[in-house]
Amino acid sequence: MSGTDKECPKTDPTDPTNGQKQIYVQAVLSLALGASAFLGFCFLRPRWKSLYAARKRQSDAALSLPELPDSFFGWMPVLYRVTDAEVLASAGLDAYVFLAFFKMSIKLFGIMFLLACAILVPINKHFDHLPTFGNSTDPHAPDLFLSLGQDDWEFDDMYKGSENKLPDNSYSWAYLVFTYVFSGLIIYFMTRQTLKIVQVRQDYLGSQSTITDRTIRLSGVPRELRSEEKIKQFLEKLEIGKVESVTICRNWKKLDDLMEERARILRKLEEAWTVHLGQPKSIKFEPTAQLAHPGLEDDNEESENHERDNLLGNNHVTTYEKPRPTTRVWYGFLNLQSRKVDAIDYYEEELRKLDDTIIKARKKEYKATPLAFVTMDSIPACQMAVQAILDPSPGRLLAKLAPAPSDIIWENTYLTRSSRMIRSWTITIFILVLTIFWLVPVAALASLVDLCSIRQVWPQLADFLGSHDILKALVQTGLPTLVVSLLNIAVPFLYDYLANKQGMISQGDVELSVISKNFFFTFFNVFLVFTAFGTASKFWPVLQESFKDATKIAYRLATSVKLLAIFYTNFILLQSVGLLPFRLLEFGSVSLYPITRMGAKTPRDYAELVKPPVFKYGFYLPSAILIFILCLVYSILPAGYMVLFFGLIYFVFGYYTYKYQLLYAMEHGRHATGQAWPMICYRIMVGMGVFQVVMAGLIALQKSFTAAVLVLPLIPMTIWYSYYFSRAYEPLTKFVALRSIRRENNADINLADEDFGTDQSVGQLRRRSTTVDESREKGWKFVNPNVVAPLEKPWIEKEPEAESNGETIRLDREDSVESSTSLGDTHIWRENGDENV
Structure with a gap:
């Protein structure tokens, strides 16, 4: 080792006890932040109902919700007793799907936590005395974290001179078994939740009748058909139903x-x-x-x-x-x-x-554009139109489900298809450039986690931190986790702005785009780059080696995951205990209110002050999916029981935090169809793939090559399941099956109920009178x-x-x-x- 390396003794990052002081410091900070925010919310809630009960007071859909008592903690039991049926009736499918993801995660990680405590913790504890990579107690153990970037790296070389100290790798078979068990649990829970959401969605949308449910968005209209009468005649000749009205988008x-x-x-x-x-x-x-x-x-x-x-x-x-x-x-x-x-x-x-x-x-x-909204006389006619190919020419007369009228961005309907494509590709390229730009601050944060990296840049600071354990824990764990968390809060605003510039037709499309963009940032920059490459000085060498030998990135990822176990544990702890109560407090609205209040002059300004803030799924969902993936990746490792425990706390606290906001505090006004669920599932499957690659790399690092090879079949199985999901389930999350559509003037009967055998527990979620969308879209x-x-x-x-x-x-x-x-x-x-x- 070099002199710098000798001055930087490594502790075993796979042993949770080595990071107890960091976790204690993070727990104290998180509890102080979270408790102050939660108590502040309990104090302000009954006194500031124009903010914390804005939706309940201003939305007709929330009138049926139970009133929350004004006592300090009395609102909690009432919120707990709000059922899924009430969530569906009051907030719609999008809110139901969002909360269903949290409920599924609570059940999944609850079972995984019990299994980890009962079986994996004793196994890991039994083998924790054995030498592991990076353990300073073993003088012959190689510094794999540094050697991965060398050109002459060879796996067998790591064991030269240490043949008599090879660890017992029999526990690798337990890792193999639990890789299969946890992968199977995820598939089971995800499939089960998907079936339930599909049935609820089909029942819910099949029972309602709004103008949006009967309208198609027809793009690629040729010039010879750009009139209301010609489009009506064309569609009625196809004999899929009668056309009620046609609106040609014109350049207004x-x-x-x-x-x-x-x-x-x-x-x-x-x-x-x-x-x-x-x-x-x-x-x-x-x-x-x-x-x-x-x-x-x-x-x-x-x-x-x-x-x-x-x-x-x-x-x-x-x-x-x-x-x-x-x-x-x-x-x-x-x-x-x-x-x-x-x-x-x-x-x-x-x-x-x-x-x-x-x-x-x-x-x-005004000049007509190639876009039109066509309202059919029935929902079956609309569904047949969007599920069929209307024209044999590519790019002509493409039918899609229409967004709600209030959800349409009319100024984007005037854009040509080429203009929208240019905007979309320009923003995409800009985001790729931003992704490279984010490498600099993320790599700088990764450097803070390692005291040796700090010593290379600022030796005096490293010496000072080395002599003060609490300050070292704050700098190495508290500061990076806080900055990463703040990045996760701030970056979505930028991506939301960029998504709005892409020329999409509706705010719903923008919302789904924001989910995709923000998840890409959190997963790629916060997890993959932070984990696999570490400091900026190691980024390019590791990338070069990865191009030469793809297996090295798997080894690198596996080793770095072990090294960063305490960091990600503290990250989830801060997110769950420290920052979620601030979402409940709506800290941004509270802090900005005095400024906006002082700037308010007219009655209109005052009315806008008390409008319910809009709940944006793209701001909250990507972070939750990232924490889901982190819990999965660390579930089997020695620190897994802690990660699963804090992850379980995150999803429990998150469920009730977002449940309160979706029902009582914040508005979400677009036509709800639950389109986010397939996006959630595909990203979970990406996390499963990373989990399986990491476990294969970790097992291989212990020279249990047979067990490592047996992990690999899980990867094509996951890919196959994603293909199966796209064919079997995804269409049912986009469209309404014709058998699910209820007969006219009889919302309690549909053809599917006669012999299809729908789940009665799901059927109980059927709306009682009118849905949120029917009430909102009337007229x-x-x-x-x-x-x-x-x-x-x-x-x-x-x-x-x-x-x-x-x-x-x-x-x-x-x-x-x-x-x-x-x-x-x-x-x-x-x-x-x-x-x-």
């Missing part, structure tokens, strides 16, 4: 720009009125009635009259003595001249001119809201009609406040509300 960009400018002027006018009338008092927003969706077309004459009546009456003269606000307008050559004018008069006039322009623009004809149409939506009036706070000693005060909707189509509710303002924080 000019109209969209006008409406965007109108929204800006409207806010300016509201701010001017607020300056004139004074800042609103402490108020809160509550829904009273559901408005028609902007896609619902009104009577033409009534709609036009409504559009022209866009201000608060004809006479805006007030009796207030307060001077009216002014604004500076620029005019003349190159806008070099300016003068001050009455702000209210100016913005009212600008709004009036814009309204006239918009009314005229709505009557114009919707596939129309760009900028084409038909009423031109809303400004929201101005005026004197209330009556005071009632702190009771609710309803403002006159006709003369004072008109609802925003973006919020979708009429508004009630209450003075002295519960905004106490």
Whole structure:
């Protein structure tokens, strides 16, 4: 060894007792963070219901949920008793599938933890006195972690001079058996959960009837068919059903720009009125009635009259003595001249001119695009259309299930297919570049885990840390795990922004893309790169050796997994005990609220303050899948029982944290179809493959080559199962089987129930009356809201009609406040509300 190596004695990283101090330090930090966040949530929850009960107060779908007591811990038993049927009825399929993943993980890792404690812990304890790679107690043990990067690396050379100290590798057969057992358990639980989700999904979607369930998205429409009547005739000639309506997407960009400018002027006018009338008092927003969706077309004459009546009456003269606000307008050559004018008069006039322009623009004809939304007269007709090939020419008349009208990103419907492909490939290439960029901070974090790597860069710091065990534990474990966790929180925002720039048609597609992108980051950068390559100085040599001999990356991965056992144990501990309570606390919303509250001026601003935050599955699901994979990879190793225990805690805490948020606190408004489940399953199978490769490498490192070879058949079996899953189960997670669709006007009977033998326990989850989507999508149409939506009036706070000693005060909707189509509710303002924080 070199001099540096001699100064850096290695301890056995496979022995959990060597990292007890690091785990104790991490446990104290995590408990301090988590307990403070949890107690803060319990204290604030009954006092800040506009945040922590926002969905319960503002969503009709949540009205049937049980009320949570205002006591400190009284909400916990009530939340525990909320059933799957109530989750499905209140939050829909997406929430049900998301929570089902956590429930499956709890059952799986509970069984694996018991097996590890009962069988694997005694086996590992019995053999822990034997020499292992990297153990400083064995002077002949090679430094495999460093030797893997050498050109002259040979596996047999590791044992030169140590023939008499070869370890008893009989426990490798136990590792082999449990690799098969745990792989089988995962397949069993995943298949069982998939069958249940498929049956629930088929029953749920087969029983509801919304416009979205009857609508197809038809892309690649040729020029000769780009009219509503021609598309209708074409589809009806195919005899798959009758067409109820057709909406050709046209290039409405000019109209969209006008409406965007109108929204800006409207806010300016509201701010001017607020300056004139004074800042609103402490108020809160509550829904009273559901408005028609902007896609619902009104009577033409009534709609036009409504559009022209866009201000608060004809006479805006007030009796207030307060001077009216002014604004500076620029005019003349190159806008070099300016003068001050009455702000209210100016913005009212600008709004009036814009309204006239918009009314005229709505009557114009716009160029048709190759995209159309076709609503069929029945769900079976829609399902037959999307499951069939409509045209023999490639890329023409491709039918897919349509997103909900409110979920459509209309500005992306104007893009050509080539434009969307260019955007998609550009973002994909940029993400690949980002992946290389992330290697630098991730490799730097990996260096902190190893004191010898710190010594190479900063010897004085390494000496100081070596003499202070607690500080060393904080730097080597606490700091890297915290930074990695913060990266997992921050990076999804970047990928969410990039996904929104790819030109996808719906927010649902964006959500699934964010899940995929964020998982790629967490799995590749946080796990594979962090584990396999370590510090940046080792990245290129290891990569070169891996190209020469693919088996070396397996050995490298297997050894590094053992070396980083304590780090990943602490990572899961921090995620479960330390950071999940902060998700429950909604720390981001709490910390930003004072800033946004200070910036709020108009009634519209105050209404937006109390809108429920949106639950984004792409932000939370990838981290949970990564922890699932980590628990699997470490399940058999000596540290496996600790990893499984903390992983079990993560999924238990995560289940109830996200259950509360999905049901009571956060909104998730798109059409729920449970599309995330196959993505979860495929990524679990990727984790299974990594687990099997790691176990084969670990067994081979103990020179038990027969057992290592017997692990390898699991890899093609996993690949075969993924293929089988894609053929047998995935179509049922995308489409609705025709036998599952219930007869018209009889939602309690479907053909499948007659002789198909559906599971009665699953059948109990069938909705009682109307589903979340049926309630939300009532009256919707596939129309760009900028084409038909009423031109809303400004929201101005005026004197209330009556005071009632702190009771609710309803403002006159006709003369004072008109609802925003973006919020979708009429508004009630209450003075002295519960905004106490």
